[in-house]
Amino acid sequence: MEKETCTFxxxxxxxxxxxxxxxxxxxxxxxxxxxxxxxxxxANPKKIRVTMVDKAATDRSGAVAMGLSAINTxxxxxxxxxxxxxxRNDLMGIIRxxxxxxxxxxxxxxxxxxxxxxxPIWKKGDDGFSLDGFQARDAxxxxxxxxxxxxxxxxxVVRSGxxxxxxxxxxYKVIVAEAAKKALETNRQATGVAQNxxxxxxxxxxxxxxxxxxxxxxxxxxxxxxxxxxVFKAKAILLVPGGCVNVFxxxxxxxxxxxxxxxxxxxxxxxxxxxxxxxELVQMENRFVPARFKDGYGPVGAWFLFFKAKATDxxxxxxxxxxxxxxxxxxxxxxYVDAMGTAIRNHFMMxxxxxxxxxxxMWTNEAMANISKLMVEKLGEKxxxxxxxxxxxxxxxxxxDMTIGQAGMWAANNIEPDKVPSEIIPSxxxxxxxxxxxxxxxxxGPGDIQGAPSHWFWGYNRMSTVNGLFMAGDTCGASxxxxxxxxxxxxxxxxxxxxxxxxxNAGFQPTPRENVDELIAEMYLPFxxxxxxxxxxxxxxxxxxxxxxxxxxxxxxxxxxxxxxxFGGVNTWFKTSATMIEEGLRRLQLLxxxxxxxxxxxxxxxxRCWENYHRVITAEAHAxxxxxxxxxxxxxxxxxxxxxxxxxxxxxxxxxxxxxxEKDQWTFRKEPYVQIFPD
Ligand code: SFD
Ligand code: AMP
Numbered sequence: 001m002e003k004e005t006c007t008f009x010x011x012x013x014x015x016x017x018x019x020x021x022x023x024x025x026x027x028x029x030x031x032x033x034x035x036x037x038x039x040x041x042x043a044n045p046k047k048i049r050v051t052m053v054d055k056a057a058t059d060r061s062g063a064v065a066m067g068l069s070a071i072n073t074x075x076x077x078x079x080x081x082x083x084x085x086x087x088r089n090d091l092m093g094i095i096r097x098x099x100x101x102x103x104x105x106x107x108x109x110x111x112x113x114x115x116x117x118x119x120p121i122w123k124k125g126d127d128g129f130s131l132d133g134f135q136a137r138d139a140x141x142x143x144x145x146x147x148x149x150x151x152x153x154x155x156x157v158v159r160s161g162x163x164x165x166x167x168x169x170x171x172y173k174v175i176v177a178e179a180a181k182k183a184l185e186t187n188r189q190a191t192g193v194a195q196n197x198x199x200x201x202x203x204x205x206x207x208x209x210x211x212x213x214x215x216x217x218x219x220x221x222x223x224x225x226x227x228x229x230x231v232f233k234a235k236a237i238l239l240v241p242g243g244c245v246n247v248f249x250x251x252x253x254x255x256x257x258x259x260x261x262x263x264x265x266x267x268x269x270x271x272x273x274x275x276x277x278x279x280e281l282v283q284m285e286n287r288f289v290p291a292r293f294k295d296g297y298g299p300v301g302a303w304f305l306f307f308k309a310k311a312t313d314x315x316x317x318x319x320x321x322x323x324x325x326x327x328x329x330x331x332x333x334x335x336y337v338d339a340m341g342t343a344i345r346n347h348f349m350m351x352x353x354x355x356x357x358x359x360x361x362m363w364t365n366e367a368m369a370n371i372s373k374l375m376v377e378k379l380g381e382k383x384x385x386x387x388x389x390x391x392x393x394x395x396x397x398x399x400x401d402m403t404i405g406q407a408g409m410w411a412a413n414n415i416e417p418d419k420v421p422s423e424i425i426p427s428x429x430x431x432x433x434x435x436x437x438x439x440x441x442x443x444x445g446p447g448d449i450q451g452a453p454s455h456w457f458w459g460y461n462r463m464s465t466v467n468g469l470f471m472a473g474d475t476c477g478a479s480x481x482x483x484x485x486x487x488x489x490x491x492x493x494x495x496x497x498x499x500x501x502x503x504x505n506a507g508f509q510p511t512p513r514e515n516v517d518e519l520i521a522e523m524y525l526p527f528x529x530x531x532x533x534x535x536x537x538x539x540x541x542x543x544x545x546x547x548x549x550x551x552x553x554x555x556x557x558x559x560x561x562x563x564x565x566x567f568g569g570v571n572t573w574f575k576t577s578a579t580m581i582e583e584g585l586r587r588l589q590l591l592x593x594x595x596x597x598x599x600x601x602x603x604x605x606x607x608r609c610w611e612n613y614h615r616v617i618t619a620e621a622h623a624x625x626x627x628x629x630x631x632x633x634x635x636x637x638x639x640x641x642x643x644x645x646x647x648x649x650x651x652x653x654x655x656x657x658x659x660x661x662e663k664d665q666w667t668f669r670k671e672p673y674v675q676i677f678p679d
Contacts, residue, residue: 028054440477
């Protein structure tokens with residue numbers, strides 16, 4: 001089919017807003033807010049301009065939009081080196097220990113700030129029972145920042161697990177965003193710029209510099225509310241648009257489509273935009289398959305760890321303790337089975353289901369009964385039951401704070417979690433670098449961790465292999481288990497390093513190599529295609545068959561079908577093979593070609609077109625990385641059915657992927673893994 005170009009012959013040319021800044025933050029989530037807060041502190045005295053651009057409204061954007069009920073990374077009285085070991089175990093032995101240690105030593109400061117900014121954090125009462133954040137405040141419990149030692153803090157917080165603490169987190173994101181916005185406002189006043197926070201502007205591509213090789217110098221995007229294109233010029237960029245959802249067909253189809261665990265608006269922009277300018281990716285074969293309450297996607301962590309609920313197969317057996325499954329798994333995956341990390345737990349859950357022992361039940365009712373018994377024993381009937389009622393409310397709030405849909409599902413299905421168990425299941429795969437996954441970019445480490453190879457540090461912490469392009473949160477690879485607090489802390493680390501980079505390159509004049517007008521025309525191509533061909537169908541306003549274009553919804557379904565069936569989605573119990581991936585890649589190539597015929601009838605669809613374009617690149621990076629790595633490193637997340645084993649001898653290494661956009665070619669290399677902290 002002939003290639004389409006946009007000459008604005010059919011659609012209207014948008015006015016172009018040019019923004020000159022120094023440090024551009026792409027995204028408005030946890031990492032972005034951390035970066036804005038930290039960068040402005042260093043930038044303001046030097047009159048360095050900081051700008052944040054978010055596709056949504058920052059108060060409720062990103063993964064924390066609905067809120068959360070736990071902060072999953074808080075060191076407190078724990079040792080940072082133990083945190084590194086925990087992350088290494090959970091991520092099947094391959095992590096950048098320098099990055100993880102660096103994050104661990106900084107994360108608590110972000111948590112202390114959250115509390116100062118107004119986030120209610122649960123505390124232990126004088127009777128040893130937990131107080132929620134408001135009760136703790138009313139009881140005069142001190143702020144964590146005001147405690148004298150980590151030991152004192154450790155005694156105060158309510159741990160759900162070793163690393164997690166409980167919060168009243170409905171307004172978590174609003175609180176974190178407020179601090180970021182305030183910081184940006186101080187920067188606006190210090191530098192005198194008219195505007196430095198742009199909401200509802202979707203970034204589509206990064207710009208590379210004409211004069212300095214391999215150096216980023218800006219980004220382009222469009223407003224999702226008005227007919228306006230944006231060109232940002234910047235000396236350094238932090239690329240933090242989160243992870244990627246909806247590459248794989250979700251379990252929720254039909255009327256449930258759109259319901260997922262990770263947020264649908266994290267659409268792979270980071271992975272794609274970084275890849276397109278040649279930044280090296282790492283561990284893109286990794287995906288996260290979270291075990292979740294079925295259909296509502298409610299997270300299970302608080303139920304497992306805090307309420308101490310047990311999960312079993314339908315015979316009431318603990319599938320993680322099944323000796324037959326363990327023996328079989330050990331033959332293939334060796335010592336990694338003993339760690340019983342998140343992926344391996346999934347593996348055993350599926351072993352049970354495949355043998356006809358599904359559904360898998362989480363015994364929420366028994367957990368609540370146990371808690372009631374304990375409370376009544378300790379406090380007597382009246383006081384005990386009062387505490388139980390409060391905890392029951394927390395159990396509901398766990399989801400009202402975080403995954404409202406789950407509370408809706410329970411209500412709609414007549415499920416009272418204190419009376420009946422609920423079904424859990426491994427959901428569809430997601431790409432992320434901040435939760436129990438480690439997809440992302442290969443970045444420079446902090447440079448001061450003894451034992452880290454010297455070539456893992458190239459001057460600026462969290463800078464990718466493209467000069468001036470920094471990563472954090474979901475986009476910083478090989479270093480998961482950051483969660484919300486760690487993503488914020490990592491944004492701060494990267495933000496500070498980016499300001500140092502700007503100061504060191506003070507004379508740098510960002511000059512885009514590309515013809516920006518052409519890029520804007522390309523950005524609006526889906527409008528041009530739509531306007532040009534809309535009369536070729538009798539129902540142009542419907543998602544209908546048109547011989548000349550493909551609507552984003554249809555495109556997304558095709559992508560999901562390819563990913564699900566060929567790259568190991570729920571359809572095949574996450575199993576794929578070299579030959580399946582090769583066929584999937586052939587189909588993906590055709591889809592990439594058809595991306596030239598994506599059509600948008602309004603701004604919302606234009607957003608959908610670009611999200612899907614970003615998803616396709618992310619999907620390709622993923623599939624090719626699985627193909628390159630000739631083993632099954634993450635059983636429970638994915639299996640190479642033709643190489644269903646872990647092969648430490650050949651594959652205890654990082655997988656580094658690089659894309660050459662001009663040639664449309666991917667290259668791969670191995671980078672040796674280095675253990676820095678002892679077992
Ligand atoms: O229960 C563009 N997470 C949890 N973390 C915890 O600490 N505790 C929990 O309890 C957690 N759980 C949980 C979590 C997430 C979700 C969705 C649920 C439950 C239901 C994980 C954290 O939330 C996550 O690790 C961090 O938020 C990651 O931070 P970051 O900054 O990497 O991503 P983001 O916050 O999603 O922000 C992305 C931003 O980018 C914007 N954006 N902007 C411009 N142009 C584009 N092209 C863009 N594309 C995206 C977004 O709008 C957003 O602002 S539990 O499961 O364990
Ligand atoms: P989740 O709610 O499943 O996202 O998990 C939140 C946190 O609890 C993460 O740090 C998980 O690694 C941890 N977690 C969840 N389930 C378990 C479990 N069964 N055993 C140990 N840790 C868990």
